[in-house]
Amino acid sequence: MNKKYIYERAVLITYGLLFYFLLINFEKLLKGLGVLSSVFFPIxxxxxxxxxxNIPMSFLEKKISKILNKISLKERTSFMIRRSVSLAIVIIVFISIAIITMNILIPQVVQSMYSIIEKIPTTIKELENFFRVNIKNTYLLEWIAMRLGQVDSNIVNILNNVAQAILNSIIDITFGVTTTILNSIIGIIIAIYILLDKEKLKSQLKLVIYRISNDKYSKMLTSILKLTYYKLRRYIGGQAIDAxxxxxxxxxxxxxxxxxYTLLISSIIGVSAIVPIFGPFIGALISILIMFIGGYNNIGWFIVLVIVMQQIEGNIVYPIVVGSSIGLSSLNIIVAVIVFSSLFGILGIILGIPLFGVFCEILSKYIKKE
Incomplete structure (x- = not known):
């Protein structure tokens, strides 16, 4: 029997058993990954x-390089200037956005939310009066009044519980915010070291891949990593710009x-746009509900505005910014969102779609090759 045939079948069986083992111990695997991620979270x-x-930094490096080419500088000097300047610009912009968000956007959004919460009991009373005037069925009217009363009391209980929890957990919240800030500072420092020497790290990773496997599998793994990086970069960068x-x-x-509620509504719709297909609908429904509870009279005009803006975004902005970088049909995107969001939450939605796109492209190439 051919040795190559035996080797290929042995590898296939080994990977099949490994996949089966991971599948039956998936819950334990997730817990273990959770522990490891908490330990190595700053890294x-x-x-x-x-x-x-690296996404905006690479763009800036190209632009700065064109400017520096007009000046007679040594290659090393030109490289150091464009690398350090582009990285400094990106870091400054990122920190500026973070400061603006914490000091301007978040307080205004929280204030709008408190204003809406205060109006919920009034809105419920208005709905109850509306039903009393327009519904003649006594049993249906009593049922609606009972349900609205339950909603009203539940909201009050929820708000009381939230207020109590905030008062009891203020030290934990402060500690959590401090930890997040420290982790972010450490993360930015690590990112700076990675980006300043990214070519060397890339070559070292490539060397490790070629050392631990033969040329055939090394080339395949390298091409998969390149494809994954390309998909993630195009998708995350494109979705962020689009949102x-x-x-x-x-x-x-x-x-x-x-x-x-301009800032609150635009933030909700913008953030929801990060999730393809489902996101715009969810963002629109939440926004309409907020405007209704807030007592806005021209709901119809607001709905028209949201529909028009989302049509412009979906048919003009999105194809230009993101294009067909994912390489997935609408059905595949729906499946990816449902599966990965169920397994990994928000992170699954962000990373699951481009990773599923990588899997589908690799599978398609394999089938065509066969």
Whole structure:
């Protein structure tokens, strides 16, 4: 019997058994990964920062390089200037956005939410009066009044519990915020070291891959890593730009028409746009509910505004910014969102779709090759 045939079948059986073992111990695997991620969280955060920073940094390096080419500088000097300047710009912009978010956006959003919460009991009373006037069925009217009363009392209980929890946990909250800030600072420092020497780290990783496996599998693994990086970079960068543009569009339009809760609504719709297909619908429904509870009279105009802005974003902005970088059909995206969000939550939604795109592309190449 051919030795190559035996080797390939042995490898296939080994990987099959390994996959089966991971599948039956999936819950334990997730717990173990959770423990490891908490221990190495600052390092993982640094890698994540490096990945995100590298997207605008690479763009800036190319632009700065064109400017420096007009000046007669040594290659090493030119490299150090464009690398350090582009990294410094990205770090300064990131820190500025974080400071603006914490000092301006978050307080205004929280204030809007408190204003809406205060209006919930009044809105419930208005709904009850509306049903009393327009519904003649006594049993249905009593049932609606009972349900609205339950909602009202539940909201009051929830608000009381939240207030009590905040008072009891203020030390934990302070500690958590301090820990997050420290982890972020450490992560940024790690990201800076990674980005300053990213070519060397890339060559070292490639060397390790070629040392631990033969040429065939090394090339395959290298190509998979390149494809994964490309998909993640295009998807995350594209989705972030797309969501930012939608946020600005909604914010400016609502400001022009003098609608309430401008910052809160534009933030919700912008963030929800990060999730394909489901995100825009969820963001629109939440926004409409907030405007209704807040007592905004021209709900119809607001719905028209949201629909028009999302159509512009979906049909003009999204194809230009993101394009077909994911390589997935709408059905595949729905499956990826459902599966990965169930397993890994928000992180699953962000990373699951491009990773599923990588899997589908590799599978497609394998099938065509066969």
């Amino acid at each position: 993982l955060l640094g890698v994540a920062f490096a990945f995100i920073f 930012t543009i939608l946020f600005i569009m909604i914010f400016i339009t609502m400001t022009i028409f003098k609608m309430p």
